[in-house]
Amino acid sequence: MQKVWFITGSSRGLGRSLTVAVLESGDKVAATARNISQLDDLAAKYGDRLLPVQLDVTDYARVHDAVAETVAHFGKIDVLVNNAGFGITGAAEAYTDEQVRSQLETNLYAVIEVTRAVLPYMRKQKSGRILQVSSIGGRMGTAGVSIYQAAKFGVSGFTESLAQEVKELGIWVTSVEPGGFRTDWAGDSMTYAPTIEEYSLVNSRADFFKGGTFVAVGDPDKAAQVMVNLTAHPNPPVHLVLGSEAIKMLGNMDDLRAKEKEEWLPVSLSTDHVDNAGDFFNSEFTKSYLNR
Known part of the structure; x- marks a missing residue:
């Protein structure tokens, strides 16, 4: 059955590779970009199976309008892909306030808001797939990219909780966590904090x-096919997780x-209150939570 996809950040990098892969598979795509003229060649090739949608994902009012326009045009959204984002490198104390806000607004808050905008439609149709493009950097920390x-990490945690909430509604959620892929993440899409001399590792x-000179291991076209x-x-x-490096x-x-964990286990266990410990572990809620 032909699916309808809503993909943010479709004009370049992994988002573009995915948009092409989806269209080649025969599905339909609402492809969002800040500059939709970058999708003109795809519109000419794939015709009415592609709906270019102008969207800055940090314009949260526009997010809801874009989702509604897609449903009005195609009748539904089967697959949401939150892909839009960019990288930033620098020491944690060096980032400007604007750099910190823009990272969180684009790479985390927008993911949450787009998801929240799409969920009511998926809930009513009792089906849907949500792919959140996170990163191996959402599972482990690396010096120099703390704010990114x-x-x-927020995206991966949001995904894990959300997946439990919506599974009973017929909606499946996956955090896609690539390592380095041959996109422009470390090129035009990378921004930098002001330099502080003492941070030699970060610098x-x-x-x-x-x-x-950074040459990534991952192939975005292969990643796109995996996601399809x-x-x-x-x-x-x-x-x-995608990529051997990751x-x-x-x-x-x-x-x-x-x-x-093993080294500090005695300290971890030493903080339990002696009263009611057994009751806690025997409660039905705790059993279901710990064994999920």
């Missing part, structure tokens, strides 16, 4: 990105976290 990763990372296939899977994962990094971090 704060947003992506070396910024210099690496600015130098243009994912929407047909009967039991999709809540977290999907798998290696996550494995290393899991090992470090497991070691730290």
Whole structure:
């Protein structure tokens, strides 16, 4: 059955690769971009299966209008992909207030708002797929990208909670967590905080990105095809890591976290109140929560 997709950030990078892959699969796309003229070639090729939608995802009133326009045009939204976003590098204390706000507004708040705008339609039709493009940086921290990763950790956590809320409604939610892919994330889409000399590790990372020598492992066209296939899977994962680099990094971090947990386990357990501990673990809510 032909599906209708709503994809943010469709004009470049992974969003464009995904838009093309969806159209090639025969589905329809409401493709959002701040400058929809960048979608003219796709509109000419795919005709009325593509609906270009002008959208700055930080204009939250416009978000709801864009979703409503899509439903009015195509009749439904089967798949939402929150893809719009950009990177930023620098020391945590160095970012300007505007840089911090713009990161959170674009990479986190907009994801939440677009999702909230689409959910009523999916709830009424009792079906839907939501793919949140997070990052391996939403599962582990890396020096130099603290604010970007704060947003992506938020996306991954929001996804995990939301997936539990809406599963009974026939809606499946996945946090797609790529490593480095050959998009312009570290190029034109990357911004930088002012430099503070003492942060040598952070500054070396910024210099690496600015130098243009960063070559990512991941292929965005392959990632796009995985995402298309994912929407047909009967039991999709809540977290999907993409790329061998990301798998290696996550494995290393899991090992470090497991070691730290065991090392500090006596301290963790020492903070329980002796009263009612058994009642807590025996309650039906706690059992369902801990065993979910």
